[in-house]
Amino acid sequence: MEKWIEIRKGGNFMEMAKKYGIDPLIARIIRNRDIIDEKEITEYLYGGKETLHNPHLLKDVDKAAEIIAEGIAEKKTMRIIGDYDIDGVNATYILLDGIRRCGGNVDAAIPDRMKDGYGINEHLIEQALSDGKELLITCDNGIAAINEINFAKEKGMTVVVTDHHEIPYRNTEQGKEFLRSNADAIVNPKQADCPYPCKGICGAVVAWKLVQVLYERMDIPVEEADIFIENAGFATVGDVMDLTGENRILVKLGLKALEHTKNPGMKALIAKNKLSDKPLSAYHIGFVLGPCINASGRLDTAKRSLELLLERDEVKASALAGELVELNESRKYMTQQETQKALEQIEKEGREKDKVLVVYLPECHESLAGIIAGRIREAYQRPVFVLTRGEEGVKGSGRSIEAYSMFDKMTEVAELFTKYGGHPMAAGLSMREEDIDKLREQINQKAELSEEDMAEVVRLDAVLPMSYFTVDTIRQLSVLEPCGKSNTKPVFADRNIKITRAGIVGVNRNVLKLHLLDSKGNPVAGVYFGEVEKFLTFLSEKFGSEEVDAAMHGKENSIQFAAVYEPAVDTYSGRESVQAIIRRFR
Template identity: 50%
Template sequence: MEKWVIAAKRADFNQIGQQFHIDPVIARLIRNRDVIGEDKIREYLSGTVQELPSPWLMKDMEKAVDILEKKISQKAKVRIIGDYDIDGVTSTYILMKGLARIGADVDTYIPDRVADGYGIHAHLIERAETDRIDTIVTCDNGIAAAAEIQMAKDKGMTVIITDHHEVPYREEKGERQMVLPPADAILNPKQYDCPYPNKNLCGAVVAFKYIAALYERFGVPAEELEDYYELAAIATVGDVMDLQGENRILVKEGLCRLKNTKNQGLQELIRANSLEDAKITAYHIGFVLGPCINASGRLDTAARSLALLNAKTKEEAARLAGDLTALNQSRKALTEKGKEEAIRIIETTELKNDRVLVVYLPDCHESLAGIIAGRIREKYHRPAFVLTGGETSAKGSGRSIESYSMYEELVKCADLMIQFGGHPMAAGLSIEEKNIEEFRRRLNVNCTLTDEELRPKIVIDVPMPVSYITKELVEQISLLEPFGKGNTKPVFAQKNLRVLDHSIIGKNKNVVKLKLLDPQGISVEGIYFGEAEDFVNFIREKDSISVTYYPEINRFRGRESLQIIIQNYC
């Protein structure tokens, strides 16, 4: 069962509320997100892009700008090599559009997930040599490709890396030493000696920072950077970066612009998903628009998503948006099938006793491994790897929980894998099929997760009676948006609510509508989304229930009423 805990971070909430003209509850929510001090609170509530760190703070930025300035003057051929996911596609688009704007002779290549694999490979270097490419610029990849970068250098090419993944390292006398590829310039804030203050950028924002510096050098008006905010927002949310500081400002600014985007492709993707009249939030990027952009790289070719962003006519954009939306529907069905098979394997084998789950689905499409791993992680609250069959080896992805650094644990098993990389919370790898069982065994032998760490934890921001909810408070909660990783939607809780009435509604009968009464005699409407029958059976047996919830204003046919969305119950 979940463990419910109350966030107990202290501050003078009344004083903060008075200073910033917000309810003390809002002040408490901000403190719970570790936003401390007058300057940080002000930035959190009203920070703008003018306050973002200078791109010149990033290690090698001056060098990377100097190189391209020289290459452009020489009319050298530049190739961008990106990645096939949402971050890689948007990174590629940002670099391509930005470099073309300053006069570069530039083209792009996004690797095919199946034919090429992730990142820069030897055959892509050979193709670049055949095409007489002078300079390669990577985006969302390259930091772990030392051998391939060396091959490009041996062939006389210049290489600039823009990436955000963990820097490979080796342990020497108890200290970590970075293992960097021999590129001419490396833009990656995760380098230990990089002074850039935000270490948690996505690949597209690293690319955006590079373009910002190049625009400054080439005298391009700063206003032209506006076109990139929405793409930075899409990539930051889509690649599940923490929505804190710079990232949160970029996403906030990008969401404001997305509704009225000038990009034909994004306009039609919004229309294809019936969001023209919606207030587009981080949720819509994470669960509606983003998966459509990702779908082409999963089931077809990511070049189709790049073509969507590059679409010049409404007709072309509408056709591509329709294709991507249909691909995403297919992806959903295949994901569900893979998830059910993974659960069956776990429940019917000794895997159910493992602390780190490694599930081999040889017939599953390799592009779905990460999504299925995420679903397994959510169901069992354990780190999960899903591996799929390939022509020469198995490939897979992992998704982790907060107390388990996936990348560091993979480093301990490096000898078993052909290739790997990633972050603390997510990773990708390729491995020979014969090594899968030993990989699973060693991960579990090395695992130090305790029973307590494996127990799902619900952190309650504020135990708050429903009688305290007002329209003004709900409107102030919107000041905390956008919500996502690192800036979660607030969680409120109340004990001893009596259920006066309930009914199951919705096309799929998975919604419960309730009328609740709190101990002060105040009634409120409630909605629960999920396993409706289980919830109804639970409340029938109880005189009262405790719930975690999120308050909102229900607007229907011109009328407004307060209601709570029930998230957990006991």
């Protein structure tokens, strides 16, 4: 079930267009993103480094910098404990390189996904103690490690937590009671009494802000920390943060920095993915470069990704980047196989009507659970937990939909988990195998989801004839970049579209080239990528195979359909023309 809804937010778009020198359509799209006042619009269109928030606004950041600075002065040995995903690896790199620049005696440990699970644990603390470490610094984890940090404190260690995850709580008769460890400093914008304006920054941004304050404290020019903007921006996209406000500016700055990166490892990764000398977008981080960083933490050890960022020798960096690309190819193949198994299991067990899907794939590599959960969510438009057999019990990952706060709902059945944490849209967990059926039953009983909640909603920025767009208008759309979560690429639709000719092209016959007449009767070039047979079957069922055959031969036919499309500039033989890329149809 799919609903197409046109966003209709009022505004004087002509006046706004004139004031800011943009097309009225761009003005409308910006208004659709709830960017209303003059300051917000100016920042959205022209914002740069000067619009980023003051790092000193982060609660405990000055205290954390003071503790680290004193540790450096007293020649204390320090260990950073990071995480094995894109955000954790980049946060670890920022802190490690930043503290070393200040003269700190520091190293890093990244938990092994299979042996350690997520975040700081007693084993890692005991290892740090046996290695003579006196100061522990977490990044992208630690906020929920109440008992573990208490253990470290009992052993006489100093602990600084830097994190961005939800603050853990327990439900009481008086409401939510938020929990806090006795770490010496906790830097996390989600703390209720933290005045930092942008609550949705990722762990790497928190780490970068701490390094800025530390540099200031150590009399190092703060501008030197700008070298980490590319890592902060990379992690913001990789951890799927909202690309609004400060986050969007950071990603914009990060992408520019990445295109001219001086980091040999990052440069090698870009080269191995054949992206050198090309303009980079959030898409390249999210779907090309980022998965390579994640692949080492999934199938091997995230230390390899950290080594890549730390490597200063270009030949070694190239070899490391090549290994990560190969690992990612293996990850893609394994994901495809296990996703198919999961979909077959749901159909076989008749669970496709469950409001929350709980799928158990005991033989699946536990690191792939989150990706597979995301794929199943896309297929069924409902929250999904994918569970796998770990070394101790069951481990799993969840991916949610907008109407269902996964972290809150998991808290309602907290007794079923040995460990859990996450966000409204994603979560991780550990549990006993014998409790899987209980989880499926209870999580569904407590799911207050209507059919409407689970319908895929396609929000349209405008219903416009395809011929509205010129090469210049399409180029103007670039001011909306970087696009991603909460600042999606603009979505357009047109109705009563006719086909004057269609033809299948491409080596794999997976491209449909279309000659169309749009709703105004104007000729437009169209193209549909992917499941061509699915599109043609849809047309045959609606209009008959004779009409589809007529369209394929350029003959008159009765086909009319509506489409969600993306306007694009087609460059062929040095000539530029407009084409509509069909994304959805009905």
